[in-house]
Amino acid sequence: EVQLVESGGGLVQPGGSLRLSCAASGFTFSSYWMTWVRQAPGKGLEWVANVKQEGSERQYVDSVKGRFTISRDNARSSLHLQMNALRAEDTAVYYCASGGGPVPHIWGQGTMVTVSS
Amino acid sequence: DIQMTQSPSSLSASVGDRVTITCRASQGISNYLAWFQQKPGKAPKSLIFGASTLQSGVPSKFSGSGSGTDFTLTISSLQPEDFATYYCQQYNSYPITFGQGTRLEIK
Numbered sequence: 001e002v003q004l005v006e007s008g009g010g011l012v013q014p015g016g017s018l019r020l021s022c023a024a025s026g027f028t029f030s031s032y033w034m035t036w037v038r039q040a041p042g043k044g045l046e047w048v049a050n051v052k053q054e055g056s057e058r059q060y061v062d063s064v065k066g067r068f069t070i071s072r073d074n075a076r077s078s079l080h081l082q083m084n085a086l087r088a089e090d091t092a093v094y095y096c097a098s099g100g101g102p103v104p105h106i107w108g109q110g111t112m113v114t115v116s117s
Numbered sequence: 118d119i120q121m122t123q124s125p126s127s128l129s130a131s132v133g134d135r136v137t138i139t140c141r142a143s144q145g146i147s148n149y150l151a152w153f154q155q156k157p158g159k160a161p162k163s164l165i166f167g168a169s170t171l172q173s174g175v176p177s178k179f180s181g182s183g184s185g186t187d188f189t190l191t192i193s194s195l196q197p198e199d200f201a202t203y204y205c206q207q208y209n210s211y212p213i214t215f216g217q218g219t220r221l222e223i224k
Contacts, residue, residue: 047205047213061212095160102208103151105172107160
């Protein structure tokens with residue numbers, strides 16, 4: 001079964017850090033682009049970052065540049081999002097997703113990140 | 118950044134109806150347009166990429182069209198499971214951007 005499972009979410013204070021992980025199974029992870037998309041409570045979808053198959057090319061939305069880092073470990077079929085200097089506006093459900101290109105096809109169930117004092 | 122504007126923002130329809138949702142890009146994006154469906158509390162589901170190509174396993178009741186700046190998603194013969202929020206997404210250039218969503222409700 002093709003599956004993506006996120007973990008690492010939780011409550012963090014403003015200025016703090018979190019590392020999200022996404023474990024992939026049921027497909028050849030190294031062959032697919034990987035993406036993080038977030039959704040603030042009651043709001044729409046926002047693309048956050050993506051990384052190509054080999055991990056050399058990464059793109060970010062402006063609001064997280066310099067604070068978030070997307071990375072992948074193809075040997076372990078895992079995707080990560082290191083989030084530093086967190087702000088209240090980063091509060092959201094974070095989804096990881098995979099696709100043959102930049103369009104996500106398979107989605108995880110999401111992990112909630114709450115930034116609050 | 119490319120702005121994606123969906124219309125309408127919400128839509129009421131009945132089971133069996135055919136509905137069309139429009140997505141307009143603030144500049145030309147060729148056919149680099151995708152559509153997603155999301156139900157409350159669930160992850161999004163990918164429906165269409167390349168403006169008109171159905172993802173595997175998506176029923177043919179869903180169809181997409183358009184190129185350049187104007188795109189449509191049409192859903193024929195609505196069933197209860199189709200009532201959800203729909204999002205368009207452009208991937209012509211970074212940052213990738215989504216429309217604000219169209220909530221499809223049962224009349």
